[in-house]
Amino acid sequence: MAATNNKPFTVFVEGNIGSGKTTFLEHFRRFEDITLLTEPVEEWRNLGGWNLLDLMYKDPAKWAMTFQAYVSLTMLDMHRRPTATPVKLMERSIYSARYCFVEHMKNNGTIHPAQFAVLDEWFRFIHHHIPIEADLIVYLKTTPSIVHERIKKRARSEEQCVPLSYIEDLHKLHEDWLINRTHAECPAPVLVIDADLDLSQITEEYKKSEHQILRKAVDVVMN
């Protein structure tokens, strides 16, 4: 498909920690018309030698604000990055940053209301002034206990202390946002994938979304 000079068909891939977002994106690696933007975790693990992800998990009260401020900058960089292909798949977004992670930090008092106000103002400014909205959200829906087991098996060092209760809280915030639609700022249609399935079965589930993503992309490019 010829590259279009306007905004590409933009898909946010959303889901809890360990829900298989990177695996989902890799499934689309073979399509030349799709640009994949995976979460810049390595940037969060090394900013000028500082591992902000580790600092945040080790001392959330002190580092959560700093970490989320940098996460938002790196996500904004991905949102506004020019894309030559007609379709762009992004792992997470400034919307999951605001509605899931920052919301949780506000709810459980990890960040001070004044810190929340600053992060919320940044979010509102970006949302209102920079055209980054999604055309589709793929929600990798999981059961907290299953992804908690995966996180332990995946053994990303910074996450080993993540309690099941945190995963349960994040699950509820994803459900509020993507199933109950409690936030109006991100009105894109949501395609729900059963991401509890293990790797051997999940490819069939991904193929279902393949059709919906590529068909929508063709519609956008041809119209």
Ligand SMILES: Cc1cc2cn([C@H]3C[C@H](O)[C@@H](CO)O3)c(=O)nc2[nH]1
């Ligand atoms: C947008 C956004 C992504 C994101 C990831 N994380 C954490 C969850 C995982 O442990 C790790 C990689 O997703 O970073 C976070 O604390 N806040 C975030 N905000």
